[in-house]
Amino acid sequence: MASLTAGNTRPVRLADIAKAAGVSHGTASNVFSRPEIVREEVRERVKAAAEAMGYAGPDPKGRLLRAGKVNAIGVATTEPLSYFFDDPFARVMMSGISEACDATGAGIALVSAGNEEKLAWNIQSALVDGFILFCIEGGPRLVELTRERKLPFVALELGSQDDTVSAIGVDNVAGARLAARHLCELGHRRFAVLSLAFVDGRTGLVSAEQVRAALYAGTRDRLAGYFEELSRFGVDTAGVPVYETENDEPSTWAGLETIFALPEPPTAILAMSDRIAMIAIEWLAARGIAVPRDVSIVGFDGVPDGALCEPALTTVAQPIAEIGRRAARRILDFDGTVRRETLDVELVVRASSGPPPTRV
Amino acid sequence: MASLTAGNTRPVRLADIAKAAGVSHGTASNVFSRPEIVREEVRERVKAAAEAMGYAGPDPKGRLLRAGKVNAIGVATTEPLSYFFDDPFARVMMSGISEACDATGAGIALVSAGNEEKLAWNIQSALVDGFILFCIEGGPRLVELTRERKLPFVALELGSQDDTVSAIGVDNVAGARLAARHLCELGHRRFAVLSLAFVDGRTGLVSAEQVRAALYAGTRDRLAGYFEELSRFGVDTAGVPVYETENDEPSTWAGLETIFALPEPPTAILAMSDRIAMIAIEWLAARGIAVPRDVSIVGFDGVPDGALCEPALTTVAQPIAEIGRRAARRILDFDGTVRRETLDVELVVRASSGPPPTRV
DNA sequence: CACTTTTGTTGGATCGATTCAAATTTTTGC
DNA sequence: GCAAAAATTTGAATCGATCCAACAAAAGTG
Numbered sequence: 001m002a003s004l005t006a007g008n009t010r011p012v013r014l015a016d017i018a019k020a021a022g023v024s025h026g027t028a029s030n031v032f033s034r035p036e037i038v039r040e041e042v043r044e045r046v047k048a049a050a051e052a053m054g055y056a057g058p059d060p061k062g063r064l065l066r067a068g069k070v071n072a073i074g075v076a077t078t079e080p081l082s083y084f085f086d087d088p089f090a091r092v093m094m095s096g097i098s099e100a101c102d103a104t105g106a107g108i109a110l111v112s113a114g115n116e117e118k119l120a121w122n123i124q125s126a127l128v129d130g131f132i133l134f135c136i137e138g139g140p141r142l143v144e145l146t147r148e149r150k151l152p153f154v155a156l157e158l159g160s161q162d163d164t165v166s167a168i169g170v171d172n173v174a175g176a177r178l179a180a181r182h183l184c185e186l187g188h189r190r191f192a193v194l195s196l197a198f199v200d201g202r203t204g205l206v207s208a209e210q211v212r213a214a215l216y217a218g219t220r221d222r223l224a225g226y227f228e229e230l231s232r233f234g235v236d237t238a239g240v241p242v243y244e245t246e247n248d249e250p251s252t253w254a255g256l257e258t259i260f261a262l263p264e265p266p267t268a269i270l271a272m273s274d275r276i277a278m279i280a281i282e283w284l285a286a287r288g289i290a291v292p293r294d295v296s297i298v299g300f301d302g303v304p305d306g307a308l309c310e311p312a313l314t315t316v317a318q319p320i321a322e323i324g325r326r327a328a329r330r331i332l333d334f335d336g337t338v339r340r341e342t343l344d345v346e347l348v349v350r351a352s353s354g355p356p357p358t359r360v
Numbered sequence: 361m362a363s364l365t366a367g368n369t370r371p372v373r374l375a376d377i378a379k380a381a382g383v384s385h386g387t388a389s390n391v392f393s394r395p396e397i398v399r400e401e402v403r404e405r406v407k408a409a410a411e412a413m414g415y416a417g418p419d420p421k422g423r424l425l426r427a428g429k430v431n432a433i434g435v436a437t438t439e440p441l442s443y444f445f446d447d448p449f450a451r452v453m454m455s456g457i458s459e460a461c462d463a464t465g466a467g468i469a470l471v472s473a474g475n476e477e478k479l480a481w482n483i484q485s486a487l488v489d490g491f492i493l494f495c496i497e498g499g500p501r502l503v504e505l506t507r508e509r510k511l512p513f514v515a516l517e518l519g520s521q522d523d524t525v526s527a528i529g530v531d532n533v534a535g536a537r538l539a540a541r542h543l544c545e546l547g548h549r550r551f552a553v554l555s556l557a558f559v560d561g562r563t564g565l566v567s568a569e570q571v572r573a574a575l576y577a578g579t580r581d582r583l584a585g586y587f588e589e590l591s592r593f594g595v596d597t598a599g600v601p602v603y604e605t606e607n608d609e610p611s612t613w614a615g616l617e618t619i620f621a622l623p624e625p626p627t628a629i630l631a632m633s634d635r636i637a638m639i640a641i642e643w644l645a646a647r648g649i650a651v652p653r654d655v656s657i658v659g660f661d662g663v664p665d666g667a668l669c670e671p672a673l674t675t676v677a678q679p680i681a682e683i684g685r686r687a688a689r690r691i692l693d694f695d696g697t698v699r700r701e702t703l704d705v706e707l708v709v710r711a712s713s714g715p716p717p718t719r720v
Numbered sequence: 721c722a723c724t725t726t727t728g729t730t731g732g733a734t735c736g737a738t739t740c741a742a743a744t745t746t747t748t749g750c
Numbered sequence: 751g752c753a754a755a756a757a758t759t760t761g762a763a764t765c766g767a768t769c770c771a772a773c774a775a776a777a778g779t780g
Contacts, residue, residue, distance in 0.1 A: 121465075427735085
């Protein structure tokens with residue numbers, strides 16, 4: 001219970017110890033930042049004074065203003081902060097970012113906020129050299145807010161096609177085609193799509209009309225990829241139900257209820273995220289529908305949990321950590337250019353996909 | 361490939377737009393920080409000037425120096441940054457910290473560094489209002505470094521008994537007793553302990569002598585708890601092998617080799633972390649030793665993975681997220697006091713512990 | 721209309737350091 | 751012993767804002 005702060009004395013400043021040691025602040029500063037250029041005797045005297053007065057060392061707040069560089073990169077999202085540690089996708093991404101930061105000794109500042117207003121403030125006042133934006137929900141807004149700061153930033157996931165923002169993401173169309181082709185080649189012809197959001201805050205079956213009006217290009221692209229490939233295999237995509245979820249349990253459950261209440265339930269589900277896919281697997285298991293015997297499922301993302309679930313998830317894997325690493329390096333070695341980068345995805349075939357049940 | 365930074369023009373400062381708008385910098389500042397006190401006409405003029413000159417808004421670097429408060433808390437460790445996202449224990453802890461930070465709108469700055477020197481620098485220059493220290497390996501050093509900053513900080517895990525540092529941890533002795541009692545009550549009498557580090561960089565069987573000289577009090581306390589309870593049940597603790605691991609696979613494997621090569625292998629393993637326990641379960645499974653039929657295992661920590669592994673892990677659960685929340689609040693509502701807080705642990709009985717095999 | 725209030729604006733001081741050209745001291749060379 | 755060269759030290763300027771006491775202008779009051 002000892003009190004640390006002795007009364008309310010102002011913290012000791014560099015100027016204070018300079019005076020105490022009888023040197024100019026210039027010299028005092030040098031003692032800490034370039035000790036080799038000051039005479040040993042003086043150096044010791046200043047250090048002694050610092051010690052005696054309980055000086056905490058040059059305050060980074062002061063240094064910062066002069067130096068200009070923070071040596072930290074901000075990672076922002078509209079989700080709560082715990083998202084960075086709870087969400088599997090985010091975690092792998094952060095691992096990649098961490099790696100790049102570790103390599104250069106940079107720090108990471110996590111930025112987020114419950115409400116819109118606080119988020120704006122937190123972005124405006126974040127002490128960072130640049131931002132990496134997790135554009136999940138509310139991506140466009142986040143980009144706007146960040147653009148105001150006029151610092152380098154990279155958007156993760158090529159949500160919009162705004163060519164004025166740097167972004168790193170994957171080829172969603174190609175990835176989706178991989179998934180669809182895999183299922184078609186296994187013999188499936190009756191499909192359903194459990195999709196991510198096309199616009200904010202809506203769930204339910206979506207019409208072609210609504211797809212065209214999609215706010216989130218990533219979702220639209222994945223659907224386009226699915227449909228292109230399905231068509232190639234002669235599937236009438238107009239008959240394929242597409243249920244828009246919020247990437248969570250309630251909406252995915254609702255989607256499954258809907259899909260399996262249809263006169264011709266699917267033998268294969270194309271899920272736009274591993275999260276959705278894994279929720280679906282559980283839902284199906286609870287209803288005695290065997291995966292992949294009765295229904296096959298292919299996810300999207302390639303989060304580590306997918307390999308662990310029962311049955312292990314077939315999925316379109318993004319190079320998540322690599323995206324993170326690249327994003328971080330783009331900020332760290334910023335060269336003033338705006339660039340959009342698309343990485344390749346890879347189909348990882350595991351146990352959740354197999355041939356369709358033979359018709360009885 | 362468009363260039364963002366038009367040449368190398370210095371960024372626009374508040375003073376620049378003040379001049380452009382023909383007002384004093386005081387007024388210009390007010391336009392951004394307290395717009396309601398400046399006359400509308402003037403406000404619009406200044407805003408227009410800002411817009412026209414591409415002003416990014418008041419630079420937080422400048423504001424910071426004046427304001428003094430960063431509104432962010434630093435979380436430091438000697439591990440690489442990715443530790444925060446990869447390690448299950450750290451993740452849950454960070455979730456708790458995040459929650460507390462979200463509630464007050466504070467940010468989180470992750471601080472770490474590969475080598476000692478860079479770590480010191482990073483701690484010295486972290487822009488934060490206080491620190492939470494993950495004292496795993498190298499805890500004492502981390503505490504020293506942080507103390508220099510003269511900012512509030514809280515050490516996680518009551519490693520040392522240094523009463524001059526604030527800390528939050530669990531009652532290791534009581535927790536360990538819980539684990540030991542559970543196994544004794546199931547009928548076990550032949551034990552082995554897979555321990556965390558007593559000192560840095562050593563592995564192998566430890567002697568009572570070495571236990572006494574432990575650098576890490578947490579480890580010592582857990583062992584003390586185990587032994588106290590074992591004694592109570594009439595077990596001769598002198599005969600209980602204690603193998604010091606580095607909480608990783610190689611050293612845990614080595615420990616298991618050693619323990620199971622003993623003339624009287626144990627029927628129950630007391631593992632000082634869930635990590636060690638889960639590594640042990642895998643090792644045993646690979647050797648056809650059934651858990652809990654042949655050998656029971658009790659872990660320590662209560663990480664979420666423990667519930668998922670096969671068999672699910674019996675463990676002494678720490679209120680990890682709660683520790684995180686409290687630590688964060690200690691920094692956020694710092695009251696100038698140094699306090700050591702000890703939270704209770706809870707025995708979570710799952711599938712990895714059962715009665716010992718009946719003697720043949 | 722002179723006289724207080726109220727409302728807005730100003731400009732200097734401050735936050736805590738770093739930097740650098742100029743001034744000073746110490747060394748070196750002869 | 752003295753000039754030139756080298757090594758230190760100085761102090762003003764700067765980084766980019768916020769704060770606040772003092773001042774000015776407009777509005778209200780008797």
